[in-house]
Amino acid sequence: MRINWRLKAILPVAGVLLGGVFIFIWVTLSLQGPERQKVILVAAGGAVAICGVTLVMLAVLFQRPLEELHQKIAQLRDGDLNVTASFAGRNDEIGDLGRNFNEMVRQLRESREKLHEAHRTQMSRAEHLATLGELAAGLAHEIRNPLAGIAGVIEVIGRDLPENSPAREVWKEVQQEMRHIQRILNDLLDYARPRLPDIRPADLNTTAEHAVKLARQQVLSRPIEIDLITAPDLPPVEHDSGQMQQVLLNLLLNAIQAIESSGRIDLQLQSRDNCAVVTVTDTGRGIDPGQLPNIFRPFFTTKGKGTGLGLSLAQRIVQAHNGRIEVASTRGTGTRFSVWLPLRKPEPVAAYSK
Ligand SMILES: Nc1ncnc2c1ncn2[C@@H]1O[C@H](COP(=O)(O)OP(=O)(O)OP(=O)(O)O)[C@@H](O)[C@H]1O
Numbered sequence: 001m002r003i004n005w006r007l008k009a010i011l012p013v014a015g016v017l018l019g020g021v022f023i024f025i026w027v028t029l030s031l032q033g034p035e036r037q038k039v040i041l042v043a044a045g046g047a048v049a050i051c052g053v054t055l056v057m058l059a060v061l062f063q064r065p066l067e068e069l070h071q072k073i074a075q076l077r078d079g080d081l082n083v084t085a086s087f088a089g090r091n092d093e094i095g096d097l098g099r100n101f102n103e104m105v106r107q108l109r110e111s112r113e114k115l116h117e118a119h120r121t122q123m124s125r126a127e128h129l130a131t132l133g134e135l136a137a138g139l140a141h142e143i144r145n146p147l148a149g150i151a152g153v154i155e156v157i158g159r160d161l162p163e164n165s166p167a168r169e170v171w172k173e174v175q176q177e178m179r180h181i182q183r184i185l186n187d188l189l190d191y192a193r194p195r196l197p198d199i200r201p202a203d204l205n206t207t208a209e210h211a212v213k214l215a216r217q218q219v220l221s222r223p224i225e226i227d228l229i230t231a232p233d234l235p236p237v238e239h240d241s242g243q244m245q246q247v248l249l250n251l252l253l254n255a256i257q258a259i260e261s262s263g264r265i266d267l268q269l270q271s272r273d274n275c276a277v278v279t280v281t282d283t284g285r286g287i288d289p290g291q292l293p294n295i296f297r298p299f300f301t302t303k304g305k306g307t308g309l310g311l312s313l314a315q316r317i318v319q320a321h322n323g324r325i326e327v328a329s330t331r332g333t334g335t336r337f338s339v340w341l342p343l344r345k346p347e348p349v350a351a352y353s354k
């Protein structure tokens with residue numbers, strides 16, 4: 001039978017009180033002289049004994065489990081997840097407390113196990129990726145030099161071709177493919193062996209102009225318009241112009257690749273919230289909302305020829321500049337990437353005296 005803990009505490013106390021009152025009334029009404037004294041002594045002794053028993057009961061029923069709980073919580077805090085409350089088998093609210101406590105500890109134990117498992121998997125994946133990265137970087141390094149040689153030879157051969165030779169078209173295509181392979185190899189090497197940016201104040205408009213110029217080379221024969229909207233009043237921005245050019249070029253190339261037939265790309269510079277902001281907006285196919293969280297992950301690509309390093313590299317470079325990249329995209333309408341770079345904090349105005 002389940003007895004409420006308040007009842008368990010109150011019953012013995014009420015028993016003592018009632019017994020005492022009953023004996024007192026009986027003694028005062030019915031007995032006289034030594035008889036009366038004897039009964040009073042027995043009654044007092046009884047009352048003391050009942051009080052003692054009550055105290056012991058209270059200690060067993062409440063004090064002990066609460067102390068045990070206190071101690072187990074301290075053990076739990078120290079990281080010992082093998083604790084259990086021994087009073088969980090009791091059929092009252094204190095037992096409920098014990099069972100809930102044990103259940104909570106069990107769940108904690110399970111979550112810690114899962115966390116450890118996830119950590120182990122992640123560690124072994126990271127080790128795998130690191131080894132793969134080393135391998136890829138080594139390969140890229142080995143391929144890059146002979147490729148530069150081949151590119152040189154192809155350049156020479158092409159120069160010797162007669163102006164009206166049909167092979168000229170093929171020659172241009174081969175050159176373009178060469179540049180593509182070289183860019184992939186460079187991205188791979190940059191990703192595997194990042195170098196610290198050489199950050200110094202420079203005109204971000206000029207950096208953007210260079211990136212746009214290179215991107216326009218890629219769309220000479222396609223109906224894609226690339227517009228550059230500079231911010232002439234933009235103060236010098238602390239950045240590594242080579243690396244930032246690479247970031248903007250990666251964004252522009254992604255924009256070009258997202259446009260199927262004709263379209264438009266705007267690269268705009270602005271100064272906003274104490275930052276220089278470069279936005280690259282395209283009218284391309286947009287990004288699937290399900291893929292959006294993955295696009296900055298290394299090797300994530302939806303393209304047959306992509307390596308999936310462009311955006312992860314761009315993000316790493318921007319973060320090394322204390323900046324950030326944001327993206328907003330609507331499927332079928334287009335995508336906007338925004339690169340935020342902090343503008344140098346204004347120098348404190350020096351106090352001067354007359
Ligand atoms: N402007 C964009 N419009 C649509 N999708 C985009 C755009 N930019 C990036 N993406 C998506 O994000 C993915 C990752 O881009 P990222 O530049 O990292 O790699 P990639 O372009 O596939 O390959 P790489 O840049 O290494 O040649 C792309 O494959 C594409 O699906």
Ligand SMILES: [Mg+2]
Nearest residue numbers: 250254310311
């Ligand atoms: Mg890319």
